[in-house]
Amino acid sequence: MTKDVVALTKKMPDPLSVIAGLLSGGPDLLVGAEAEGALVRLHDEQGRPLLSVEAPLLVQVRGEAERLLGASEPEVPYWWTEARATTGVKEAEALAGTFVGRIATLVGGTAWPRGVATSIGVVNTEGMTAVPVPAAAQPAVDVLTDKVAVVIQDRPVVAMTSWLADTFRAAAEAELGLQIVTPAGTRLSPTVRGALPGWPSRWVVQDEKCGYYDGLSGAILQWANGLFVTLESPDATAEDPRTPIAETFAQGAADTGERQLAISFRCVHPADDRLVLGGAVESVWREITGEPPAGWGTEEPANLPWSLRQLTDVAFERSPEPTWVVVVGSPERPGLATVRITRTTAGVEEDVTLAFGYGAAEQPPTEAVQKAAEALATRHDLQSMLVQVRRARRDLSVPSHFEGPGVPYAFVLGAEEVRTMPGDRARRTPLREKPRELGPRTRPALYYPFPGDPSDLSGWQDFERLMRHLKGS
Numbered sequence: 136m137t138k139d140v141v142a143l144t145k146k147m148p149d150p151l152s153v154i155a156g157l158l159s160g161g162p163d164l165l166v167g168a169e170a171e172g173a174l175v176r177l178h179d180e181q182g183r184p185l186l187s188v189e190a191p192l193l194v195q196v197r198g199e200a201e202r203l204l205g206a207s208e209p210e211v212p213y214w215w216t217e218a219r220a221t222t223g224v225k226e227a228e229a230l231a232g233t234f235v236g237r238i239a240t241l242v243g244g245t246a247w248p249r250g251v252a253t254s255i256g257v258v259n260t261e262g263m264t265a266v267p268v269p270a271a272a273q274p275a276v277d278v279l280t281d282k283v284a285v286v287i288q289d290r291p292v293v294a295m296t297s298w299l300a301d302t303f304r305a306a307a308e309a310e311l312g313l314q315i316v317t318p319a320g321t322r323l324s325p326t327v328r329g330a331l332p333g334w335p336s337r338w339v340v341q342d343e344k345c346g347y348y349d350g351l352s353g354a355i356l357q358w359a360n361g362l363f364v365t366l367e368s369p370d371a372t373a374e375d376p377r378t379p380i381a382e383t384f385a386q387g388a389a390d391t392g393e394r395q396l397a398i399s400f401r402c403v404h405p406a407d408d409r410l411v412l413g414g415a416v417e418s419v420w421r422e423i424t425g426e427p428p429a430g431w432g433t434e435e436p437a438n439l440p441w442s443l444r445q446l447t448d449v450a451f452e453r454s455p456e457p458t459w460v461v462v463v464g465s466p467e468r469p470g471l472a473t474v475r476i477t478r479t480t481a482g483v484e485e486d487v488t489l490a491f492g493y494g495a496a497e498q499p500p501t502e503a504v505q506k507a508a509e510a511l512a513t514r515h516d517l518q519s520m521l522v523q524v525r526r527a528r529r530d531l532s533v534p535s536h537f538e539g540p541g542v543p544y545a546f547v548l549g550a551e552e553v554r555t556m557p558g559d560r561a562r563r564t565p566l567r568e569k570p571r572e573l574g575p576r577t578r579p580a581l582y583y584p585f586p587g588d589p590s591d592l593s594g595w596q597d598f599e600r601l602m603r604h605l606k607g608s
Contacts, residue, residue: 138220138228139290142235143200144244147214148191185227186234189297191216194438196430198466202530203324203436205291206247208466213244215436219298222277222287276302280361283312283335292532293317294435295326295461303330312336314363319343319383322532323350324435326461326473329488339363340535345381350535353384387537392495394589395527396423396504397488397541400511400520404483413446415515416462416472416487422507423491423500428472429465437463450476464491471531482516492529499524501544505582508547509573512580520547524587542594544587546601547573550580560607565600 142148192215200206200215218234220227235246278285284306286299293299293315306313312335315327319341328351331338338350347356347363355366355378365378402415413431420428428441439445441462450458457477464470472489493499504522511517523541528534548570553561561581562570572579583601585594 138222138231139288140218140220140231140235141204141206141247142214142216142218142238142244143206143209143247144191144214144216144239144242145209146242146244147193148216148238148242185221186218186230187221187298188218188234189216192436192438194436195440196432196437196463198429199436199438199463200247201466202463203290203292203294204247206249207245209244214242215438217296217298276305277316281311282360283314283362284309285314285316285363287316288321289318290321292322292324293327294324295330297434299327300434306336307332312362314339316341316347316363317350317535319535322534325471325488325490325531325533326435328533329473335362335364337363338535340381340384342381342383344383345379348381348384348535350384350533353380353537355379355381384536388534390526393527393529394493394497394499395490395525395529395531395541396493396499396501396544397490397523397525398423398504398507398520399488400547401487401518402485402511402516403479403481403518404485404516406478406482410483411443411447412450412476412483412485413443413462413474415485415511415517416474416489417441417443418510418515419487419489419507420462420464420470420472422503422510424464424468424470426465426468428462428470431460431462433458433460435461437461454478462489469529469531490531492527492531494529497529501587504545505571505573508545508580508582512547512550513574516551517547517549517580518552519549520545522546522587524589526589539589540592540595542587542589542592543585543598545585546583546598548581548583548605550574550578553581554578556605557607561605564604566597 193212194200194215195212197211198208201208216235216238218231220231232246238244239246276284277287284302286302303313313331314335314337316339321340323338339347339356340350342348345355348354349356356363357366367378398419400415404410417427420426430437430440431446432438433449446460449460455478457475460474462472462474469492470490472487475486477484477486491499501524508517508520511520521543522545524544525541526539548561564570564583566583568584570581570583573582574580585597587594
């Protein structure tokens, strides 16, 4: 039984429905319930959390339940109510399943995962105890040491839920690493992959053969001194560490013909009260797919229909603090972007990491890349842009086996960066093909094309030569 459960309902669970769900542990436990912002916690007799329930989220974007849970997609809009049981308490897991089962029964809907709500009767909680504080102080934290916070996730895709986002922030503020432990077969959302900081943070995958390995590097891991660390080979030396790699990771998966078009760019806008944010992402989306993004949110699932004005309002309300959002496409054309909006001395910066997925019978529209770059350069204050083609999953999720790196397809230097570069350095490069001018001739941006063949990594050598040349080194 999983400890993360979700009720997907057509109606919003009202307070009476939530209370009825919480009564699945009996009235004695309900006395220990507390509200903390959008969070409700149910406690044992010692006051330690057993069950944490998030406020219901209205999802107005198609495809999020299928993308993140593998669940049958309800007709939008629907309510997403998530609960999490404390680790290692079997009765708490039963309590979570009964809670979402009661919610789904009372207001109409389904519970995820299928079969989790085996009963809607009262769970016997006599003598039940939870893990001690502070490990349970954060709902998503399962083990807390002086080095790392460990989160155990048993779901198809580990997403940037509000719980996990809070845990990322709490770990950073406490100067701790974050280690996410999952069973084999679980994947990461690109949002989580992009947010994982460096060591000692890592994705830890359980494996029948070797025990544990790093889901991004394949290094075999062991638990030692309060965190997961790399298992050293007995033949290792300082010059040749010989880190053992998990066989499961190294075998990877056969090339299915699926591809991703990965785009990262930065725009720097002059600070202005009339500035509308998100237009750069929308312009690229329209050029590549022919349609705008489907939705966005400040967490996953992305729950709001795409709106430049609403995104801008959220960013202005949070300023001068940075704003992070996720942007998604329709199920028919998988696309996902993360956008970080920051107020700096240079203005308002938008840092965007974006990818679109294509199946074996689909061709990434690389011919549209130059048009997207020109739109950014001429209308959205582009500073720089890198485009890659990757052999990777169409659904954009990150698997726990080896995927080949992307290869550069194009690099773009914004008009202001071209203008400030000394002499003719930006135009006269060591590359075989000359850069193409984008925008007005008097103040152009420059587009540097590369072959973009996923089977040929030599494109990175050309890219590095270009970077050294542009930096004058």
